[in-house]
Amino acid sequence: MIIKEEIFIEPFNLSRMLHIYIPDEIKKGERFPVLYMFDGHNLFFDEDATYGKSWGIKNFLDKAEGKIIIVGLECNHEGNMRLCEFSPYSFTDKRFGFIEGLGKITVDWIVDILKPYIDEKYPTLSERKYTGIGGSSMGGLMSVYAVGVRSDIFSKAACVSPFYDHVFGRLANEISKSQFNPDTKIYISWGRKEFRGSKELAIGTEKNLAMARIFSSKGAQVFPHLIIEGEHTEASWEKELPMIFYELDLIK
Template identity: 75%
Template sequence: MIIKEEIYIEPFDLLRVLHIYIPDDIQVGERFPVMYMYDGHNLFLDEDATYGKSWGIKDFLDAVGGRVIIVGLECNHQGNMRLCEFSPYSFKDEEFGSVKGLGKITTNWIVDVLKPYIDENYPTLPEREFTGIGGSSMGGLMAVYGVALRSDIFSKGACVSPFYDHVFERLVHDISKTQLNPDTKVYISWGRKEFGDSKSLALGTEKNLLISRILTEKGANVFPHLFIEGEHNEQSWEKEVPIFFSELNVTTQL
């Protein structure tokens, strides 16, 4: 089932919708791993998705009997605030202008406020072993940042088509300096059709492999994937759902 509820984000002084998946047939005393994911409105139902197509995670989990809670945080739809809240670093972009990086605040709020709230109100397995972070595009960037910088909380990250423009060098610097829990699992993906030409594809691949190498050298178990037919949209990301759920061992049953 999908539960929608509002939660107050104090540092932004805003209410935000949570899109929460929980199994329909919860047994007495049963508790579940939790995956926190960005752009919650795009995860489960086509009618909620920005472009009319979701990742189909609900249908997938219902079909395979996955035992997991997914907490999807809806983005801020006002102006370029999604970029601000989902970027750890400030930057300037020709199309979107100045972006104030509030992603560190968002990450800390998830760790310090949202996770305790979910653990108190839902039947979770709260330990790090059962806690993950995930997202695509800007959410993929935030998943890379979150699993690397807060591996004390997140043991796994699904980093789908992460957005690196304008921020890559600062991200590499911070990841290189952080201390990573060595049992961390990280899935990183990118699609060939996300890039306009072979040079852009090579540069994008190099960036993802550099992140993969840094995390691997710190002891993480990294799963890098280049999808030959992959595009930057929900239709493509839906095809990855079974892969990262399996490789990251997200649920207690598949």
């Protein structure tokens, strides 16, 4: 089932919708792993999705009999605030102008406020080994960042089509220097059709492989995937769900 509830984000002084998937049938005393995801409105239902197509995660988990809780955090839809809240670093873009990086605040709030709240209210397995983070595009960037700097909390990360423009060097540098728990699994993917031409594809591929090498050097088990027919769309990311959930051992 899907539960929608508002939660107040104190650092940003605003309320935000959570989109939460929990298994339909729960036995007494049964508890579940948790995957926190960005852009929660795009995860489950087409009617909620920004572009009219969701990831279809509910359908996938229902058919797979997935015993997991998904906590989707809806983005801030006002102006460029999604970019701000989902970027760890400030940057300037030709199209969007100056973007103030508030992503560290977002990750700290997820770790310090959201996770304890979810663990108290829902039947979760709260330990690190059962806690993951995931997302696509800016959410993919945030997932790389979150697992890179807070592997004390997240043991798994699904980093789908991560957005690296303007921030890759700072991201790679911070993660390279961070303390890291090697008992971590990381899925990183990028689609060939996301890039305009072979040069952009080569650059994008090298960035993702460079990030994979950084994590591997720290002892993580990394699953890098170039999706040959992959596009920067929810319909494309939906096709990756079996790889994401099974390679990260999110469901059996």
